[in-house]
Amino acid sequence: MEHQDYQQLLVPHSLNALEVSEARELEAHLETCAECRAELIALRDDAALLAYTAEPVEPRPEVRARILESVRAERTVDRAGAMNDKVVPLKPRANWNVWTMGLRIAAGLAFIALLIGLIVLWRRDAKLQQEVAQLNRQLNTQQHELVRDRDVLARQREALALLNSPDAKHLELAGSETAQNARGSFVYDQKTGKAVFLADGLPATPPDKAYELWFIPKGHSPVPGRIFTVDSSGHALLPEQMPADAMGNAVIAITLEPKRGSAVPTLPIFLSSPKS
Amino acid sequence: MQAEPSQTSDNDLLHAVARGDESALAACYDRYRLILFGLILRILNDRQEAEDVLQEVFLQVWRRAGDFDEARGRAFTWLATIARSRALDRLRAAGSRARLAEEAAQEPADEIGDAALDALNSEKSAIVRNALAELADEQRKVLLLAYFEGLTQTEIAERLGDPLGTVKTRMRSGLIKLRELLAQHAT
Structure with missing residues (x-):
């Protein structure tokens, strides 16, 4: 294609309306053509004005509050250490601290391990470089773990934002005779139904089974929620969505079900919130 | 149209967010x-x-404001691009395009709601x-289908039953004409 041919693609590209292959070819041309780059910038500015043809609509004021709360919660998590003061006191808080501290310790350990490697290298002969390579591998592994933990952190951030919400309602779940050491918390936003569920001390999940969460609205059949498994310490943290008709009056319960879940709960109940 | 003479310029705001x-x-x-909520809705x-989505957009603005580069376009373009892509991603994820099919290329609303009495923005809306x-x-029709439904030229041709070449010409001439008209209004 010639320069003029590429120029013809700039308008559709400014609207993301090219097929993938065409867009890719044009992107390659843009790397070397300042004229087309400048034209594309101008066209994108024009295309963006089409947004003004949508009817302006006022979002609910809660959205602004939610955004600013999330931003603050994110900051709080970033500053890890200061977290204790910000979070509403809840039993599972200890777990978040453990995780956040775990991340810091992992990073700290990785750094110390690398330092030790360097000192050893200075003191001894070149053969020890192998050890350093080993330490580097460990560091890489730990970095991978850090990346994985970041996903967990993202969930925790959502949970934090929810906990900080003025509309949050908190239900404590107690273990039944079947699971006397189990404890749980279910927190949901009374306006949006966004929820988070935390459990501790549940018995290990058998390989062909899974736990299932239930919403039991007063006088109605149980509504199935999420299916989950627990880690080795019987812990689980999962996002949920409260069904609209369960808001305000439902009992939350946990049962053990076949791996893919059930449509109706199988007794016994492992955890449940008090009857309202 | 020129950048609006607000207290703090959009560029400065985004730099401060960064x-x-x-x-x-x-x-x-x-x-x-x-305007962004209107666009997403x-x-x-x-x-x-x-x-x-509006919440996701502003969280992204918070996290990525450092990527904004005024040499690569207006601040509003940057914001609207994030809002539009997030909303279109959500639309595709939900597979809910079908429910919008009937509203394809609907005409812009004649009036702006009471909520829109933000003088500056409604003036801009009116001009556009x-x-x-x-x-x-x-x-x-072609411009609105591309912008609000995220359709490619090929998909627009299929939707409207028009030849692809015709759609390409209309899209190009449409946006160029729009630019000329906006330039006239701005002067």
Whole structure:
């Protein structure tokens, strides 16, 4: 294609309306053509004005509050250490601290391990470089773990934002005779139904089974929620969505079900919130 | 159209957000919530989802304001691009395009709601709408399908039953004409 041919693609590209292959070819041309780059910038500015043809609509004021709360919660998590003061006191808080501290310790350990490697290298002969390579591998592994933990952190951030919400309602779940050491918390936003569920001390999940969460609205059949498994310490943290008709009056319960879940709960109940 | 003569320029606001200034983010939200929420709602046609997306958009603005480069376009373009892509991603994820099919290329609303009495923005809306109204119907339809439904030229041709070449010509001539009209209005 010639320069003029590429120029013809700039308008559709400014609207993301090219097929993938065409867009890719044009992107390659843009790397070397300042004229087309400048034209594309101008066209994108024009295309963006089409947004003004949508009817302006006022979002609910809660959205602004939610955004600013999330931003603050994110900051709080970033500053890890200061977290204790910000979070509403809840039993599972200890777990978040453990995780956040775990991340810091992992990073700290990785750094110390690398330092030790360097000192050893200075003191001894070149053969020890192998050890350093080993330490580097460990560091890489730990970095991978850090990346994985970041996903967990993202969930925790959502949970934090929810906990900080003025509309949050908190239900404590107690273990039944079947699971006397189990404890749980279910927190949901009374306006949006966004929820988070935390459990501790549940018995290990058998390989062909899974736990299932239930919403039991007063006088109605149980509504199935999420299916989950627990880690080795019987812990689980999962996002949920409260069904609209369960808001305000439902009992939350946990049962053990076949791996893919059930449509109706199988007794016994492992955890449940008090009857309202 | 030129950058608006507001207290703090959009560029300065985004630079302040990039430095971690929460109040700048709040100011940015206050300035653009109506138009960005309108845009997202027009794409998704579902208030609850649109509010979720609006929240995601401003969280992304908070996290990525450092990527904004005024040499690569206006601040509003940057914001609207994030809002539009997030909303279109959500639309595709939900597979809910079908429910919008009937509303394809709907005409811009004649009136702006009471909520829109933000003088500056409604003036801009009026200018863009007037310019858009001066385009041929076919040109306008193609631009709106691409912008609000995220359709490619090929998909637009299929949707309208028009030859691909025709759609390409209408899209190009439509946006170029729109630019000329906006330039006239701005002077």
